[in-house]
Amino acid sequence: MSDSRDNSAARRTYSYLGPAGTFTEAALAQVPEAVGQNWHSVNNVGEALDDVVSGRSDAAVIAIENSVEGGVSATQDALANIPGIRIVGEYLVPVNFVLVARPGTTLDQVRVVNAHPVAYGQCHLWLDATLPSHEHIPASSNVAAASTLFNGSIADAAIAPPNIVHHYDVELLAENVGDNPNAVTRFVLVSRTVPVQGRTGSDKTSLIVELPSDESGTLLSMLEQFSTRGVNLSLIQSRPIGDALGRYRFVIDADGHILDERVADAVLGVKRFSPNVIFLGSYPRADKLQITHENRYSNEVFVEARDWLRGLIAGEPETDS
Template identity: 70%
Template structure:
């Protein structure tokens, strides 16, 4: 094996070719020209990373229309040894495709994944009012079924990237009902040190409440609020061991190397019986994180120096 082949990296993603996840992976410069490994589900992608079959995996974590991707959140909460190293945003766009030669007026039976179908329902009702829907297992499977003969549908709803991989007739584009829909993806590797802070960073973690009592969630959130840290995501997921027991998926603005974030994580660790640090990484939108001056790093450093002086008996000014 040549040195170049030995150094080739492998990236797992939800396949087959043409998915939104593949589009997200295409935004990672270090993945260009490397080995891309299509898998069937999020668990398989992350298991590839844990087992060393892949160097990293691209997974969907949140959608602006449907909210958090529960399977991804639960997998990150329960699979040790993983770290988020980057995030990427992909606009959720859909096209209607058919077999070569198909015309839009010929379409009466449409194949689509149920989520995609729901996000295009207004367009379908207006453009094809007499259509019927055939559920598909995925956005790509809906289109592939037209080609391999496993689907009786006249057309399929699919991501635009499908046209780069299969000979299909484009019947309509931009058929999604929400032009601002976007899916957030994260690139997950084995546990590594966080990249240096950029000033436009995000920290992801999962925490559990110590017990069920009035104000427990407020106490957890105060770990961030009292240090001037904004939360861009707070989602609850059942732990699964009993009714009423939840873990919380948190995205906080800032980096673990920021004094205010480090102090918040220390407070959270003292409060919560279980904290899973998922990573600090650059925000996909590269928006700088703003915070009040009283929460700057210098303020936290000065306070620590002041306390050290008290403990050492230094004269106070």
């Protein structure tokens, strides 16, 4: 899909890392409400989030995690430092790459390869085996890696998404150059802060949490806020806060919804523990996995416990349970 869409004021605008043909655009194509709307190509995650906060866009799709490379640090740091953002959905895109060049170039002529750093990291084994003497030039996006071949780049070839051949007149030198055929990138749809949507039973809650001190056992104390309430963490990744050595924040994905009693209680425990908690959102999981838990962590158990405590405080007679 291209950016030549109707700019009617009645249409919503979605920002994505461009230009056309990127994996981010493929993720945006999965967003039902974005079909037929205005798609705005941007150069980086910060620009996409700024579009949302400023109101230039209604929402944006950004990459947040890769199954091979882990969390996308630029996205995690931006979410920690740009207020007023809420994650409202997630989408998974299988990731594979091709090696392309200017027409007439052959594989044995390639000495310098243009590639986004994340893409390069996912293809370096193939590159090292096939082009052992190659040099790498970082690109701002997977599509930009190919497009700059025609804009004076000294690179001989580029690592790019497979559909790049539909957007540029390139020579396809090799297919399936990714080191892991099962690689997947997770993208999130972000908007300005909105009320939390309802539970689906297949949800994820994302937080950013700072530790109160760099002391023995502090991380364990934070993790216990979740474990003692039966909340599984599908992602926990540290990122430096940047104000001093040894100061870290943690990006966390918890299985469940903030409206689940066990998750809400865990988040309250984290809030009491941490000097800074950023709630990024509760939203449906892309994999549709139903979240299960032991009966002792059910909503009813938490409600009964609160009612029991209320009765004690009110002086109500105790009954056999």
